[in-house]
Amino acid sequence: xxxxxxxxxxxxxxxxxxxxxxxxxxxxxxxxxxxxxxxxxxxxxxxxxxxxxxxxxxxxxxxxxxxxxxxxxxxxxxxxxxxxxxxxxxxxxxxxxxxxxxxxxxxxxxxxxxxxxxxxxxxxxxxxxxxxxxxxxxxxxxxxxxxxxxxxxxxx
Amino acid sequence: xxxxxxxxxxxxxxxxxxxxxxxxxxxxxxxxxxxxxxxxxxxxxxxxxxxxxxxxxxxxxxxxxxxxxxxxxxxxxxxxxxxxxxxxxxxxxxxxxxxxxxxxxxxxxxxxxxxxxxxxxxxxxxxxxxxxxxxxxxxxxxxxxxxxxxxxxxxxxxxxxxxxxxxxxxxxxxxxxxxxxxxxxxxxxxxxxxxxxxxxxxxxxxxxxxxxxxxxxxxxxxxxxxxxxxxxxxxxxxxxxxxxxxxxxxxxxxxxxxxxxxxxxxxxxxxxxxxxxxxxxxxxxxxxxxxxxxxxxxxxxxxxxxxxxxxxxxxxxxxxxxxxxxxxxxxxxxxxxxxxxxxxxxxxxxxxxxxxxxxxxxxxxxxxxxxxxxxxxxxxxxxxxxxxxxxxxxxxxxxxxxxxxxxxxxxxxxxxxxxxxxxxxxxxxxxxxxxxxxxxxxxxxxxxxxxxxxxxxxxxx
Numbered sequence: 001x002x003x004x005x006x007x008x009x010x011x012x013x014x015x016x017x018x019x020x021x022x023x024x025x026x027x028x029x030x031x032x033x034x035x036x037x038x039x040x041x042x043x044x045x046x047x048x049x050x051x052x053x054x055x056x057x058x059x060x061x062x063x064x065x066x067x068x069x070x071x072x073x074x075x076x077x078x079x080x081x082x083x084x085x086x087x088x089x090x091x092x093x094x095x096x097x098x099x100x101x102x103x104x105x106x107x108x109x110x111x112x113x114x115x116x117x118x119x120x121x122x123x124x125x126x127x128x129x130x131x132x133x134x135x136x137x138x139x140x141x142x143x144x145x146x147x148x149x150x151x152x153x154x155x156x
Numbered sequence: 157x158x159x160x161x162x163x164x165x166x167x168x169x170x171x172x173x174x175x176x177x178x179x180x181x182x183x184x185x186x187x188x189x190x191x192x193x194x195x196x197x198x199x200x201x202x203x204x205x206x207x208x209x210x211x212x213x214x215x216x217x218x219x220x221x222x223x224x225x226x227x228x229x230x231x232x233x234x235x236x237x238x239x240x241x242x243x244x245x246x247x248x249x250x251x252x253x254x255x256x257x258x259x260x261x262x263x264x265x266x267x268x269x270x271x272x273x274x275x276x277x278x279x280x281x282x283x284x285x286x287x288x289x290x291x292x293x294x295x296x297x298x299x300x301x302x303x304x305x306x307x308x309x310x311x312x313x314x315x316x317x318x319x320x321x322x323x324x325x326x327x328x329x330x331x332x333x334x335x336x337x338x339x340x341x342x343x344x345x346x347x348x349x350x351x352x353x354x355x356x357x358x359x360x361x362x363x364x365x366x367x368x369x370x371x372x373x374x375x376x377x378x379x380x381x382x383x384x385x386x387x388x389x390x391x392x393x394x395x396x397x398x399x400x401x402x403x404x405x406x407x408x409x410x411x412x413x414x415x416x417x418x419x420x421x422x423x424x425x426x427x428x429x430x431x432x433x434x435x436x437x438x439x440x441x442x443x444x445x446x447x448x449x450x451x452x453x454x455x456x457x458x459x460x461x462x463x464x465x466x467x468x469x470x471x472x473x474x475x476x477x478x479x480x481x482x483x484x485x486x487x488x489x490x491x492x493x494x495x496x497x498x499x500x501x502x503x504x505x506x507x508x509x510x511x512x513x514x515x516x517x518x519x520x521x522x523x524x525x526x527x528x529x530x531x532x533x534x535x536x537x538x539x540x541x542x543x544x545x546x547x548x549x550x551x552x553x554x555x556x557x558x559x560x561x562x563x564x565x566x567x568x569x570x571x572x573x574x575x576x577x578x579x580x581x582x583x584x585x586x587x588x589x590x591x592x593x594x595x596x597x598x599x600x601x602x603x604x605x606x607x608x609x610x611x612x613x614x615x616x617x
Contacts, residue, residue, distance in 0.1 A: 002174055005538055005539055007168040105600065108405055113537075120177060123174070
């Protein structure tokens with residue numbers, strides 16, 4: 001299992017929304033050299049709801065990784081769990097389902113401790129996905145910072 | 157297995173850990189050392205006071221002579237936790253150096269204990285033994301959280317409950333069996349059956365910890381995380397500062413757990429202190445501690461306590477399934493209520509055999525107390541601070557014990573009429589309040605065991 005943690009200085013609802021709202025998650029998901037095609041993201045945000053998105057390599061649009069999932073737990077803004085089937089990733093067998101669990105715990109005055117648990121993976125594949133999550137969370141940090149800077153302008 | 161850390165533009169870092177799933181045999185081997193440590197605690201709880209008595213200490217000196225437990229627990233566990241968070245040795249690991257040193261200390265102290273010739277020597281050894289027990293036990297909690305993925309934490313912590321019940325039961329059984337098999341005494345007046353029990357404890361303590369150390373590798377940090385650990389290393393002063401920072405930044409739900417612990421541990425100490433007097437009064441009809449009936453009550457108390465520890469290790473693993481289905485919060489609250497109900501009935505029974513029925517509730521609660529709150533706690537704290545927070549949780553245990561030591565004398569005399577049966581009822585009421593306080597905690601939604609997750613259908617194309 002891969003366990004990834006990072007603290008964000010943003011409230012849990014903000015971080016949860018960035019993870020789950022299709023328009024927001026499409027802006028930061030994907031590791032270095034990859035992006036999510038915004039048009040492919042669909043998400044029925046409830047227990048038993050389905051999720052779908054496609055990641056595409058920036059310099060090769062034919063390289064596509066598709067994620068289909070069902071939410072087996074969905075508690076805004078505490079946690080969601082998705083049972084995933086990933087196709088197109090050479091390291092992942094599409095016939096072996098994965099579980100992605102993302103927890104959002106309040107920490108400090110108004111921060112969020114984000115904990116991602118994903119697996120099971122073969123050991124070599126786990127390393128690759130660990131590095132991918134590190135990069136994605138850097139992008140999430142950037143997204144949240146930019147989102148915060150834009151927010152006051154919107155309110156004006 | 158690897159761990160890596162990346163520093164972002166802000167102050168926060170990404171911590172990545174790859175945790176292989178462990179099978180039941182691996183989880184039990186990893187926790188076997190906890191059995192040795194709890195055996196050592198069992199000897200400390202059961203056999204140290206008789207040694208003080210054999211050496212001629214007076215009963216009113218016993219509370220002071222037993223102060224080692226809460227005091228060492230209060231200071232040593234958080235310090236060891238904070239230090240172990242900042243430790244890494246390629247050969248010995250992060251937590252293992254501490255529980256190995258602790259186990260060696262336990263082993264030496266237990267070996268020497270029956271050969272003491274004066275009360276001051278026994279008191280000194282008890283401080284050293286308790287310091288060693290605490291040094292060994294604290295990182296063991298963090299070790300479980302380090303090694304197991306969230307889906308297996310319940311199994312890991314309740315394996316510790318299992319070994320708690322098992323270790324304390326075997327410590328008591330060894331005292332009971334050796335007493336009937338071994339005769340004679342040392343020149344200081346300590347019976348050889350006590351000596352034999354301590355030596356068995358000495359062997360168990362180091363032997364079981366060695367099995368765990370040798371069978372379970374720790375997850376190594378990446379070079380980046382190692383560099384961060386080395387950078388922050390600062391010894392005693394830094395550790396104290398980290399304990400303080402962790403208390404200030406403690407998640408709100410963990411603060412609520414402190415309230416649960418206040419009632420729960422105050423109640424447990426009341427029970428341990430007054431159960432033999434209560435049984436003596438309700439079943440044997442005397443409160444005269446010099447009478448043969450009281451001696452019989454003490455002996456029967458040993459059996460009652462032995463039984464609830466047997467219940468503890470019998471129910472530890474079934475509680476995993478309940479925690480998985482219902483969540484740690486409701487399981488712990490229910491277990492505390494069962495104990496409360498049992499203790500409310502307990503002092504009204506006059507048949508000695510019936511005592512074994514209500515005390516089942518306490519055995520179930522004891523299994524929960526030793527494992528279930530940790531399942532909840534580790535989900536609220538960053539993995540880089542497991543050690544220091546496990547130490548702070550131990551402070552939540554020993555502070556109520558110290559408060560009980562300071563306050564219960566007056567409560568017993570003025571509120572409870574000096575009646576030991578009322579002390580047990582009081583403990584029952586406090587456990588019920590703890591159960592209520594537990595419902596105030598907002599637990600993150602349940603983490604299911606990985607086995608049940610993998611049995612479910614996946615998202616379709």
